[in-house]
Amino acid sequence: MVPADRARPDGPRMKGNSMKTFFTTISAAAMLAALAACSPAEDTADDAAMTEDAVLSGDTGSDTAAMTEEAAAPEPAPLTLAERLANADRPDGDVELDAMRHPAEILAFAGLEPGWHVADLGAGGGYYSRVLSAAVGAEGHVHSQNYDWIVERYPNVVNAMDALEAGHSNVTTHVTSDTAPLDGMETPLDAVFIVLLYHDVVLEEGEDLAAMNQAIYDGLRPGGVYVIIDHAARDGSGLEDLESLHRIDEAFVRQQVEAAGFELQGEADILANADDDRTLNVFDPAIRRQTDRFVLVYRKPE
Helix, strand or coil, X not given: CCCHHHCCCCCCCCCHHHHHHHHHHHHHHHHHHHHHHXXXXXXXXXXXXXXXXXXXXXXXXXXXXXXHHHHHCCCCCCCCHHHHHHHCCCCHXXXXXXXXXXXXXXXXXXXXXXXXXXXXXXXXXXXXXXXXXXXXXXXXXXXXXXXXXXXXXXXXXHHHHHHHHHHCCCEEEEEECCCCCCCCCCCCEEEEEEECCHHHHHHCCCCCHHHHXXXXXXXXXXXXXXXXXXXXXXXXXXCCCHHHHCCECHHHHHHHHHHCCCEEEEEECCCCCCCCCCCCCCCCCCCCCCCCEEEEEEECCC
């Protein structure tokens, strides 16, 4: 008799072959379970766990992850005008003059933007042309111009112009007359600069200032700017100090430029010097490169 606590439950018993089939089935199931433990699905789960650990540790070991992170990084902020000038390969002599000429502030006041196409009239050795080259960048262009009488009087300017064009892919040099200062340039331009030379054009015998200003007006796009910087003469002196001091009355310049149709956009005291009484020649060592200078930005109406 079987003890009560070991009694088999009611129901049919397995016999012979049936029992063998049962154990065979159990064995097969056990093998499948073991295989499943090493299956691709399990490997995938392990890989996922490893990836999660790597992400948490900050090291995915994946080029794709690095590329994704790089693509998601914000674009760097555009360089300021001052940064563009600081990063440019400019002669030491130019950089030394920056403290007295404040080119970054002048260009910012004029509203100059990267990509602009501009002209530098009466460029001489090219200080401002190099400044503008750095400011407008590779997407912009600088037309560095000298008047024919400058080249005739100062032959070394030709060498400076050749070196300027050879060293700057976004600069083209020109020699023109006063009546056609933008001759050979692709117009319309965004801006025209004439720095410390307007008085010389007035002083040059036979020069036609009205024709020059009109040509500049016609060569600018609507909204384009005309920037004039020059040594200030005594207020109300007109052309009295033009030849002796190389200074010009600001009011005289305004009258001529506005006659061509320009509108005054702004004037700045960036280069003002209250200690200059405007009675010395601009080449006098006591005041040279520290003269009181006016800055006018004119705009061609839209």
